[in-house]
Amino acid sequence: MARSTFATTGTPGSHRLSEGGLFVPSAGLPVWESDPEYFNVTGGSRLNTPDTADLDDITEDIEIWFEISNWADTGATQVVYGRWGGSGGNSWFAGVADGGGLIFFTRDSLGNYREVTSAEALTESHIQCRIRYDKSASTVTMFTKPAGALGWTALTGGTMNLLGETIRTGSDQVSAGAQEAGGEPFAGRIHQARVWGTGFAEAGTEIAAWKASDYVSGTTFTSGTDVPRVWTLNGSPTHGP
Numbered sequence: 001m002a003r004s005t006f007a008t009t010g011t012p013g014s015h016r017l018s019e020g021g022l023f024v025p026s027a028g029l030p031v032w033e034s035d036p037e038y039f040n041v042t043g044g045s046r047l048n049t050p051d052t053a054d055l056d057d058i059t060e061d062i063e064i065w066f067e068i069s070n071w072a073d074t075g076a077t078q079v080v081y082g083r084w085g086g087s088g089g090n091s092w093f094a095g096v097a098d099g100g101g102l103i104f105f106t107r108d109s110l111g112n113y114r115e116v117t118s119a120e121a122l123t124e125s126h127i128q129c130r131i132r133y134d135k136s137a138s139t140v141t142m143f144t145k146p147a148g149a150l151g152w153t154a155l156t157g158g159t160m161n162l163l164g165e166t167i168r169t170g171s172d173q174v175s176a177g178a179q180e181a182g183g184e185p186f187a188g189r190i191h192q193a194r195v196w197g198t199g200f201a202e203a204g205t206e207i208a209a210w211k212a213s214d215y216v217s218g219t220t221f222t223s224g225t226d227v228p229r230v231w232t233l234n235g236s237p238t239h240g241p
Helices: 053-057
Strands: 015-017 022-025 038-040 046-049 062-069 078-083 092-096 102-107 113-117 127-134 139-146 152-154 174-176 189-197 205-211 220-223 229-234 238-240
Touching: 046 205, 053 205, 062 078, 062 092, 078 189, 102 127, 102 139, 174 189, 205 220, 205 229
Parallel strands: none
Antiparallel strands: 015 022, 022 152, 038 189, 038 238, 046 174, 046 229, 062 127, 062 189, 078 092, 078 174, 092 102, 102 113, 127 139, 139 152, 189 205, 220 229
């Protein structure tokens, strides 16, 4: 499938533009601290949480945040966080595209696939990324910041028309590090990931979230503030540091 790159610039209402193109969070947007712990998921290892009814709330809008480090551009699409690649039907995912840019990919309720990729590569080895799809505005906006920094920087372009389509629900699990069954693996470390639906990060419900510092031992752990979930380690992800 041909990849779409950003063509126009837009500024979400939840930010104000300051000198140098830096977007500083305004009231309501969570301050996101870096998590020093991580899972190395290179090679198809991943974290999964089962399908639940509240995941089907992600149909109109979606906001995805993830923190990665020591990642490598493999020349292929790499899934960092998504609901994709199982037997229950694809819904959405976000990650790193070939060429090192951010990617957002979704399937709508009619079975059409939509893909948006940033026009510039990520520049930090340890970085926090943010992707927002606003159905009513028909836009996708993408931001990054060095891990632990306060201000977000908009990637080149900032918006792309997705025709205001509804996100398909399906029944796949949510996975981090690869598709549910291990396809399109991420090469690197994931520190934490979050997704909101039916409302954005300012006021929506954080439907599926985890951070590596919540892990203690074994093959499962519970993480998430708004909706605590059990996450299962699949393959051989290694916890650090």
